[in-house]
Amino acid sequence: MIKKTISYIAAILLSLVFFTLVVLPSLLPNNLFHFIKVSNKGYSENVSIYLISWYGCPFGASLSWPLYDVLSHFGNVTVETHYSIYESDVGGYVPGLLFLGFIPNSTVSFHYIYLYNQYLNASPEGTPMKNLVNGGIEELRNEAPAWVYQLILKYDINDSDIFTGFSIVSPAYMGNPPHIPTTLIITGPNGTWILIGYLNSLNPSSLAVSSEGQISKSHMLSLPSVEESASTIMSIINSVE
Incomplete structure (x- = not known):
């Protein structure tokens, strides 16, 4: 026995x-949380960077720090400090930056598109959305170039193979509720790369706090994980120039 x-x-x-x-x-x-090259083709003569996110996104908050650091090398970036929504699986509120403007002093261009409000239940202007995936892609259709719209439609919404590795669901349907996740697109003469979510080197949980307070930009930008992530983004930019 x-x-x-x-x-x-x-x-x-x-x-x-x-x-x-x-x-x-x-x-x-197996392809979330790091850059993958989706094409050897570029969609612009010079480097173009597109951030697709939403106001309260913890992933977008995390990604905003290294992105801000990198963009500061290519122009004047206007931002405001901001907290993501509280998510228990992340461990709290994630301090981040909302992008408000970018004036380049180089050939690099940056575009930011926020698809949803702070609480992921409406457009940025407050129009309620019953279906966040459909509503988000319509927002994108109206605000982004056709090629950006097509990339998001393909990789975030329709593709359940490349980014999940097991044909479970596409990235947009991994969220609760389903929605278009934070996505960073970097394109240039030598190719196009996409990041869905956040970089592995900067997990939002590592930045999460239990309560909202004053955010120190200098402190956040000095974090080793932010510096490492900024280096990764810069290397992608250099690769597509």
Whole structure:
């Protein structure tokens, strides 16, 4: 009886190990949270950067810091400090920046499009959205170039293979509620790269706080994880020039 029990426990443990090491990695997104090159084709003669996000997004808040750092090398960036919504799985509010303007002093252009409000239930202007995916893609259709719209439609909404690795659902339907996630597109003469979500080097949970307070830009920009992420973004820009 004891031997059978031990064998039974061993079988369970072996199954758990197999699931953890073999099955689980195949279920998790393998192309989320880092840049992937989606085309050797560029959509502009010079480097163009597009940020697609929403006001209260923890991912967008996290990504805003290295992006701001990088953009500061190419022009005058106007921002305001801001907190994401509170998300328990993230661990709190994520301090971030909302982009308000960009005046280039180089050939690099930057465009930001916020699709939803702070609480992910309406447009930035406050128009309620029953279906956030459809509403978001319509916002994008009206505000972005056709090629940006097509890339988001393909990789964020329709593609359940490249970004999940197991054909579960596309990135837009991984959220609760489903919505177009924060996406960064960098294109230039030598190709186009997309980041959906945040960079692995700067998990929003590492920045989360339990309550909102004053945000120190200088402190946030000096964090090693922000500097590492900024270096990654800069390397992508250099690769497409």
